Amino acid sequence: xxxxxxxxxxxxxxxxxxxxxxxxxxxxxxxxxxxxxxxxxxxxxxxxxxxxxxxxxxxxxxxxxxxxxxxxxxxxxxxxxxxxxxxxxxxxxxxxxxxxxxxxxxxxxxxxxxxxxxxxxxxxxxxxxxxxxxxxxxxxxxxxxxxxxxxxxxxxxxxxxxxxxxxxxxxxxxxxxxxxxxxxxxxxxxxxxxxxxxxxxxxxxxxxxxxxxxxxxxxxxxxxxxxxxxxxxxxxxxxxxxxxxxxxxxxxxxxxxxxxxxxxxxxxxxxxxxxxxxxxxxxxxxxxxxxxxxxxxxxxxxx
Amino acid sequence: xxxxxxxxxxxxxxxxxxxxxxxxxxxxxxxxxxxxxxxxxxxxxxxxxxxxxxxxxxxxxxxxxxxxxxxxxxxxxxxxxxxxxxxxxxxxxxxxxxxxxxxxxxxxxxxxxxxxxxxxxxxxxxxxxxxxxxxxxxxxxxxxxxxxxxxxxxxxxxxxxxxxxxxxxxxxxxxxxxxxxxxxxxxxxxxxxxxxxxxxxxxxxxxxxxxxxxxxxxxxxxxxxxxxxxxxxxxxxxxxxxxxxxxxxxxxxxxxxxxxxxxxxxxxxxxxxxxxxxxxxxxxxxxxxxxxxxxxxxxxxxxxxxxxxxxxxxxxxxxxxxx
Numbered sequence: 001x002x003x004x005x006x007x008x009x010x011x012x013x014x015x016x017x018x019x020x021x022x023x024x025x026x027x028x029x030x031x032x033x034x035x036x037x038x039x040x041x042x043x044x045x046x047x048x049x050x051x052x053x054x055x056x057x058x059x060x061x062x063x064x065x066x067x068x069x070x071x072x073x074x075x076x077x078x079x080x081x082x083x084x085x086x087x088x089x090x091x092x093x094x095x096x097x098x099x100x101x102x103x104x105x106x107x108x109x110x111x112x113x114x115x116x117x118x119x120x121x122x123x124x125x126x127x128x129x130x131x132x133x134x135x136x137x138x139x140x141x142x143x144x145x146x147x148x149x150x151x152x153x154x155x156x157x158x159x160x161x162x163x164x165x166x167x168x169x170x171x172x173x174x175x176x177x178x179x180x181x182x183x184x185x186x187x188x189x190x191x192x193x194x195x196x197x198x199x200x201x202x203x204x205x206x207x208x209x210x211x212x213x214x215x216x217x218x219x220x221x222x223x224x225x226x227x228x229x230x231x232x233x234x235x236x237x238x239x240x241x242x243x244x245x246x247x248x249x250x251x252x253x254x255x256x257x258x259x260x261x262x263x264x265x266x267x268x269x270x271x272x273x274x275x276x277x278x279x280x281x282x283x284x285x286x287x288x289x290x291x292x293x294x295x296x297x298x299x300x301x302x303x
Numbered sequence: 304x305x306x307x308x309x310x311x312x313x314x315x316x317x318x319x320x321x322x323x324x325x326x327x328x329x330x331x332x333x334x335x336x337x338x339x340x341x342x343x344x345x346x347x348x349x350x351x352x353x354x355x356x357x358x359x360x361x362x363x364x365x366x367x368x369x370x371x372x373x374x375x376x377x378x379x380x381x382x383x384x385x386x387x388x389x390x391x392x393x394x395x396x397x398x399x400x401x402x403x404x405x406x407x408x409x410x411x412x413x414x415x416x417x418x419x420x421x422x423x424x425x426x427x428x429x430x431x432x433x434x435x436x437x438x439x440x441x442x443x444x445x446x447x448x449x450x451x452x453x454x455x456x457x458x459x460x461x462x463x464x465x466x467x468x469x470x471x472x473x474x475x476x477x478x479x480x481x482x483x484x485x486x487x488x489x490x491x492x493x494x495x496x497x498x499x500x501x502x503x504x505x506x507x508x509x510x511x512x513x514x515x516x517x518x519x520x521x522x523x524x525x526x527x528x529x530x531x532x533x534x535x536x537x538x539x540x541x542x543x544x545x546x547x548x549x550x551x552x553x554x555x556x557x558x559x560x561x562x563x564x565x566x567x568x569x570x571x572x573x574x575x576x577x578x579x580x581x582x583x584x585x586x587x588x589x590x591x592x593x594x595x596x597x598x599x600x601x602x603x604x605x606x607x608x609x610x611x612x613x614x615x616x617x618x619x620x621x622x623x624x625x626x
Binding site: 038137138140141142144145146147148149152153154155156157158229233236237240241242243253256265268271272274275278279280281282283285286287290 | 317318319321322324325326329330332333334436439440443444446447448449450451452455456459462463466472559560563564567568571582583585586587589591594598601602605606
């Protein structure tokens with residue numbers, strides 16, 4: 001009984017703490033919105049695109065692949081808000097479904113690339129020595145390939161399609177993350193608390209995961225957001241060149257490839273709207289990423 | 304300084320050899336036999352002898368190591384072999400398409416800096432004002448806009464404007480004429496792709512100019528210049544901008560990547576027969592000799608640019624030289 005008493009009293013204290021915690025989080029979020037109007041605008045765009053991608057099946061007014069030969073290259077109207085393409089497919093529906101393709105590719109590439117980069121970067125910095133030297137030389141070589149060139153080379157080997165495009169864009173992004181994370185991690189390795197952790201006899205895994213990784217989260221998150229935009233842009237470029245996502249999968253770059261130039265003068269909406277979708281989404285991610293950097297990196301806060 | 308130069312230049316060699324090894328290995332990762340894929344892609348039948356002849360022609364019957372040495376040696380001699388698609392030497396194909404791409408690159412750099420440096424400076428001088436906000440938005444939009452879409456929009460605008468001005472739609476010419484033969488025709492072909500690529504490239508430079516300028520404007524020597532009563536535009540031009548442009552030089556390496564990426568896509572939009580288009584075609588046609596030569600060429604150009612930028616920076620900023 002005497003033992004249970006402090007416990008029952010302790011519970012509400014914890015609950016209070018977490019409520020306080022949530023309130024302060026909300027305040028942080030509101031603070032972020034007030035300080036970073038552009039970043040908030042970017043976040044709103046990203047959220048809209050995410051909803052469009054996730055709920056495409058319910059939102060889209062038509063099927064993205066249904067041809068309607070009675071309504072080819074129709075101008076925007078109440079029936080087709082953004083008009084139709086040369087096969088009579090509803091552009092709005094294709095753009096909404098295209099958001100799904102873009103976000104799948106964007107997030108898969110960004111997450112896989114930055115997590116791999118995080119492991120390589122922190123590992124390289126923590127263990128140092130030979131491993132660091134060899135790993136850095138390999139990553140330097142991969143960095144010598146401009147993103148789109150590496151992606152094209154990978155597509156040349158493995159062929160086109162969503163999965164190959166994800167691989168093709170992920171590979172060149174990995175060293176870009178590893179390099180940034182490594183340089184942050186190198187600074188952290190010299191900090192006394194890492195020595196303290198070592199002196200306590202903690203294993204490598206514990207020191208890396210509990211003490212180093214949380215401290216490189218700021219550059220990691222900034223890179224992750226930047227990568228999503230870059231990957232969406234790269235996917236659109238590859239698809240536009242006919243070397244990315246293939247028909248009938250709706251993808252923004254692919255929509256510009258088909259007949260955008262051919263129908264430029266008669267049906268400009270075919271060329272305008274998908275490109276606008278790409279630009280807006282990437283714009284949203286860049287704005288959000290920039291604001292995140294300003295918020296997470298105090299050195300840049302006033303610049 | 305000399306030690307730094309030698310060290311930096313020598314660093315190029317392992318990077319290029321590493322890149323060559325990577326390209327070489329990637330091209331051998333292609334699932335199946337290149338010759339079977341090539342001969343079979345037509346849908347017709349083929350016999351063993353054709354495959355063997357193809358192997359011999361590509362040198363695939365030799366050991367991997369000999370092939371690699373041959374590949375690297377050929378690269379240094381400027382011999383990349385025969386295109387698997389057209390049957391002509393790869394070098395001839397590349398040489399024919401090089402001038403147009405180079406011209407667009409140069410024009411794009413000019414366009415980029417003409418946009419970026421004045422706007423970046425203005426943005427820094429009017430920090431956090433509406434002008435700053437607009438310029439920063441233009442810059443971020445530049446990074447977000449895909450160059451092929453921008454190119455398509457240019458074409459749309461050209462068609463519309465020429466239609467309403469002359470009554471007939473006009474399109475920029477697509478066959479290359481050297482600048483000295485017909486400058487107007489040449490420029491009317493190259494300027495729109497250059498604008499497309501240049502705007503995207505300018506975005507990076509603009510941001511760098513802005514943040515470098517902001518930093519410099521807080522330096523003591525700027526306060527001193529103000530305190531002794533110098534006219535504002537002399538302070539900006541002579542004291543601030545000169546120092547602020549130093550880090551902007553280092554961006555040339557990143558710009559090079561943007562230019563290459565931009566060319567690959569933009570040449571496709573404007574139907575120009577340059578290096579970028581050749582690259583895309585070689586990937587589409589499974590022309591592996593051409594693809595590997597072009598990847599190598601681009602990587603070499605990129606690595607050399609970055610080295611030159613590093614050296615230039617060390618030359619401009621003595622702190623690095625003696626560090």
